[in-house]
């Protein structure tokens with residue numbers, strides 16, 4: 001059986017769970033991390049197909065930290081879990097760095113919290129860092145910044161983080177690698193007769209009833225967080241595959257279009273999902289008025305808005321706020337996320353990007369609103 005979903009995916013987020021990464025808590029599984037690194041490198045280089053951009057979201061810091069600290073039992077105190085995460089993250093990052101470097105790949109450690117992605121300014125910063133890393137051909141390796149959060153550490157929710165990252169970078173697909181072949185109609189550890197689910201609609205409420213909690217003492221979220229993550233990823237048009245992380249060449253075979261694991265298909269097309277989100281969910285904090293040339297570039301050519309085309313700025317907004325883009329007659333022609341605060345935008349009106357550094361004291365993006373963060377209004 002083949003499926004085009006992964007075959008056609010150009011930007012892929014891969015999430016691996018603690019039990020796989022740490023060999024059920026026995027210690028970092030060097031061979032497994034080496035295997036995924038080999039496959040990630042082949043995907044980035046486009047060996048045997050199109051080149052892909054890949055982001056790794058890896059759990060395992062707490063489990064590895066516990067091993068390094070000689071703790072047999074997972075502590076219940078949050079500060080001890082945080083300490084374990086800080087210890088284990090050193091080993092985790094080092095292992096990915098070593099294994100990716102052996103493949104000739106650069107890697108980067110990125111630690112995020114859910115709150116980082118809820119704050120629009122930090123959301124934009126995280127997004128532009130990750131997109132820059134991808135452009136440089138570097139593999140970002142992401143984990144939760146467990147030192148500064150408490151809720152996430154209690155629930156261990158890297159499945160959600162994987163989905164939020166997929167939303168953030170508008171990935172085409174989210175691959176969740178775990179210790180089961182995929183989703184069954186019930187937890188196979190408890191129900192040996194449970195049936196395998198090959199394909200379903202992401203967000204189908206029936207799936208939540210099938211999913212139980214974590215099967216081992218190492219993993220945290222179980223299948224339920226994976227099902228909810230798939231629903232979230234589908235919100236920005238990404239389909240999800242849940243598959244066994246030790247399946248031979250799992251990532252390469254998925255990218256070839258092989259149907260492995262459980263495919264949870266996003267119902268909304270990627271662009272449509274993002275436009276809906278922009279159009280429906282965000283409050284306008286201000287507006288910029290643009291000249292006829294800029295309006296034509298946005299509407300006719302789908303280009304980004306550059307400050308050189310701006311003639312006026314209204315309202316008091318920050319970087320990351322949603323603003324309206326108006327034509328000279330006052331009609332809203334687009335809306336999107338501002339790269340500059342209103343005070344900065346006022347300085348940049350009618351200015352070319354070569355002057356930004358002198359005007360602001362730092363060099364930043366050439367666009368006021370990047371076209372990826374913009375939706376055009378219906379004419």
Ligand SMILES: Nc1ncnc2c1ncn2[C@@H]1O[C@H](COP(=O)(O)OP(=O)(O)O)[C@@H](O)[C@H]1O
Nearest residue numbers: 017018178184186187212215219220221222223
């Ligand atoms: N319906 C289901 N299908 C498959 N696995 C399930 C299901 N319900 C619960 N599980 C359990 O979820 C576990 C995977 O979740 P978890 O232990 O959190 O892994 P990870 O560390 O990969 O996130 C499986 O080992 C399995 O016991």
Ligand SMILES: N[C@@H](CCC(=O)OP(=O)(O)O)C(=O)O
Nearest residue numbers: 018059060061062156158220
């Ligand atoms: N940030 C934590 C993640 C814990 C977590 O979500 O674990 P899992 O359910 O195995 O993906 C860690 O690295 O230990």
